[in-house]
Amino acid sequence: MKLTEMKEWKALEAHSAKAGKARLRDLFAADPKRAEKFTVEAAGIYFDYSKQRVGAGTMNMLCDLAEASGLRGKIEAMFSGEKINVTEGRAVLHTALRAPKGTVVKVDGEDVVPQVHEVLDRMEAFSRKVRAGEWKGHTGKAIKNIVNIGIGGSDLGPVMAYEALKNYSQRGLTFRFVSNIDGTDFAEAVQDLDPAETLFIVASKTFTTLETMTNAQTAKDWALAALKDPAAIAKHFVALSTNAAKVAGFGIDTANMFGFWDWVGGRYSMFSAIGLSTMIAIGPENFRAMLAGAREMDEHYRTAPFDVNLPALMGLLNVWNNNFLGAASIAVLPYEQYLKRFPAYLQQMTMESNGKRVTIDGQAVDYQTSQVYWGEPGTNGQHSFYQLIHQGTKLIPCDFIAFSKAAHSLGRHHDLLMANVFAQAEALAFGKTADELKQEGVKDWLIPHKTFEGNRPSTTMLLDELTPAALGRLVALYEHSVFTQGMIWQIGPFDQWGVELGKVLAGRIAPELEGKAEPELKHDASTNALIRRYRARK
Ligand code: G6Q
Secondary structure (H helix, E strand, C coil): CCHHHCHHHHHHHHHHHHHCCCCHHHHHHHCCCHHHHCEEEECCEEEECCCCCCCHHHHHHHHHHHHHCCHHHHHHHHHCCCCCECCCCECCCHHHHHCCCCCCCEECCEECHHHHHHHHHHHHHHHHHHHCCCCECCCCCECCEEEEECCHHHCHHHHHHHHHCHHHCCCCCEEEEECCCCHHHHHHHHCCCCHHHEEEEEECCCCCCHHHHHHHHHHHHHHHHHHCCHHHHHHHEEEEECCHHHHHHHCCCHHHEEECCCCCCHHHCCCCHHHHHHHHHHCHHHHHHHHHHHHHHHHHHHHCCHHHCHHHHHHHHHHHHHHHCCCCEEEEEECCHHHCCHHHHHHHHHHHHHCCCECCCCCECCCCCCCEEECCCCCHHHHCCHHHHHHCCCCCCEEEEEECCCCCCCCCHHHHHHHHHHHHHHHHHHCECHHHHHHCCCCHHHHHHHCECCCCCEEEEEECCCCHHHHHHHHHHHHHHHHHHHHHCCCCCCCCHHHHHHHHHHHHHHHHHHCCCCCCCCCCHHHHHHHHHHHHHC
């Protein structure tokens, strides 16, 4: 049934006309137990959504919508390997990547869990060799530098996880990540590296992606220019891919290939072989701890009732803010420097998944789908864009993420960091009234400028410590929140047709830029002019 015609949706619409105007100041004043009532703790995450603009009625209605949308059955369909990615005819089983040995998850009648563990074990053996200095380069020198070449899902997860868990990484190894087709990315990544000590991990599910294949070829040329002998490739290149034929065609021995499967979406692949750089950095034990953390969240999502189910709650709150309070974007604000790439990672996971304008049946939607995700680590953002969140004209719900234990105990730093995250959520929710300013003796003409309206919603997630397990839980939390939203909006979160057109057009334009002869241009007038100007001046 069309979402907007469902009685549960209509009930929320009617409810939002009044409840949407409720003020957090009043809600907190009216109920001393509010913080307690709207906080859920599960899988190591203390999830306080009491500063969201919801009441018990709102939450009941949202949970009713989830039930009526068949979310429970859809979760089961995903976990059990049904081909829910219908436009590509694929199962969606990133959860199987963290399934324990002995679990059975079948795709086309075949249990995929043994394959998952076979690859994990091979990754482990390889990682141990590199970490121990036993994987030697062509000249006999140990590998010291690891360069991951990949883009999108084959880059954002690895680089985010490396940065997030740097404190767990083997510091004697250097890690670099090359993604952009812009030659600067490669040039800067290798400018101070010795080819004899450098290992390239070519990460590409398809092994056909223009950026990655171009960078991989450049890496090969760079390595061979120094090492001369083509036999060096076997020591300095490994591949992470589903496409053995293409890997072999590129010149990488498939013995040095770590596989995965078409049921792992690119943006959901950081726990698969795509995580090899992460495993080399943090070690197999920590990598497995990260998997275990994600698994904990998987089990929670699969079994907990929606009203105490973190990914379901997070997803439903976003639906409320997006569709009923009109919040077009959401700021993800980790108060943890190591999570500096987490917002960028989430941008792909959320927006590539749920940035869709038709339902799974191909009908145009008449409601908003994915919010725009963005963010920066605290406290940096406070000195830049928070002004708009506090006093601007747009409603921007915030996800605050913080940790009780400091990664580095240095003087007052952590207490001050935490004071700031708590203060921001408080200021956003409760603001500062004209009366309060008056009492402080603020001059009348300044009062409008200094008033904080408040009533800006946020969720605060408090975890104990940024461990590999905690990162696994956080990533799985957002993955399943994305799924929750996609299922409510009746869209398909697991394809990404929207990235295709630009690729096709770039393929058409590239020879027009590279050719010697003046090309016959058949684009629009603007594109033709840009191409001509570039050709004349390059
Ligand atoms: C992710 C997308 C996309 C993909 C890249 C890289 O869900 O599909 O970001 O990860 O285009 O693709 P390859 O891994 O095939 O090179």
